[in-house]
Amino acid sequence: MLDPRDRGLAYGDGLFETLRVTAEGRVPLWAGHHRRLQQGVRALGLPVLPECRYQAAIAEGVAALAGKPGVVKLTLTRGPGGRGYLPPPEPQPTVLWQAGSLPVWSEPLRKQGITMGLCDAPLYPESLAGLKHLNRLPQVQARREVARQGWHEGLLLSCRRQPLEATAMNLFARFDDHWWTPDLLAARAGVAGVMRQWLMAHLAARGETVACDLRPLSQLHGARGVFLCNSVVGVLPVRKLAQWQWPVLDSVLQLQRSADALFLPG
């Protein structure tokens, strides 16, 4: 149970990470999650905790999964108190975990691709862009729209109508001679996903070009293929966005297998 004065509740004053755990209890992408968590800790001015503090919470979550693959969500808040917005001078951070099963994406969708719509509200810029902080109302509102519209996911555009990300996944596209993902730092918006980071490094290590910049929505139409990713689901091809359609590329399915392989026994 949580102290109702916790600043995570009062102001969303904290961070979270959603970790995919293998059946053997490994968290293959922990290094990436931990790196982003530390960036968030610095940006928010939270006390730096030793890594073992997080690992202890994750171990409890893994134990609760009892040998099943699943998800452990780690939440770090600035802890209780502080009169108004000003944090207490020596915050006592709260570390929480929750364990759950893996979300199910049907095999046909994973192979044939999902349907995406364009969300109405732009993703406005913010000072803490890229980080996985607890101020997530824009994503909650966008996800409500996705459900109302019956899409699988929704594409969030910048105020200049540049594609940025989906509500809970990052965006990639394959162009003739390169891969592309939106430059969230330049847009000052969105969450820089751990799977996005892994894929960028993985593609670069294979000698492939990954462009990271901002492009008008219209340019996405000229992509050969489009996919979404996150560190729980892996890679999900996009078949349809509003009136546009793309084929599911073999190279995207190959990336999907590479991402899935991270979580195979071994």
Add this chain to the structure above:
Amino acid sequence: MLDPRDRGLAYGDGLFETLRVTAEGRVPLWAGHHRRLQQGVRALGLPVLPECRYQAAIAEGVAALAGKPGVVKLTLTRGPGGRGYLPPPEPQPTVLWQAGSLPVWSEPLRKQGITMGLCDAPLYPESLAGLKHLNRLPQVQARREVARQGWHEGLLLSCRRQPLEATAMNLFARFDDHWWTPDLLAARAGVAGVMRQWLMAHLAARGETVACDLRPLSQLHGARGVFLCNSVVGVLPVRKLAQWQWPVLDSVLQLQRSADALFLPG
């Protein structure tokens, strides 16, 4: 205690109001707080609760104050659960209260005015502007800056360097023939305060002109006097902003007395 799966904690998926309570347990500005709460409920798509549900929570907070004037903070969240950002189809909202003493602003500061600085980060636009939702990291970050700099408060500017509000107070200025407060709806940023609303109505009822638009920062220099307000503190004159100084106008101290009178016995 709070369910750690509460969406207020997970995503800041909720709203709050900070109510000033008189020694007799009255909440003179409740109508304004309730109106804004209802706007937030509609915007977030939360279930509409009967007003008595809030009043019951406030009554508990008032009882905890035990006859002292103070503050009751009311928090409304979408309640527990929901896989990821998507809310559960039938949310069970959480209503929480916390009671506390009134913040102390020394009499000299209330009469001679406070010192304000310019916060570095702009207040970016957002879809839920005006509402008092739980996504308050920009204000937390700005309030940390205010403390680091040793100011009493900080002025938040828009991306176009237009004055918007302080970290926890709204801004007013007196010009030659009218009052002015920033148009937060046009800026799509900030919290439309209940005391701001009360003052706008109070001034209009007295036949005074209150302009509500967006102006460049430089125009504030030409104001005859400047003040901040919120529903707990009332009216607080500003003596200094960065290199600029203003006198404390009698008309501002008169507004301060009018705001204070709301909370007098009677």
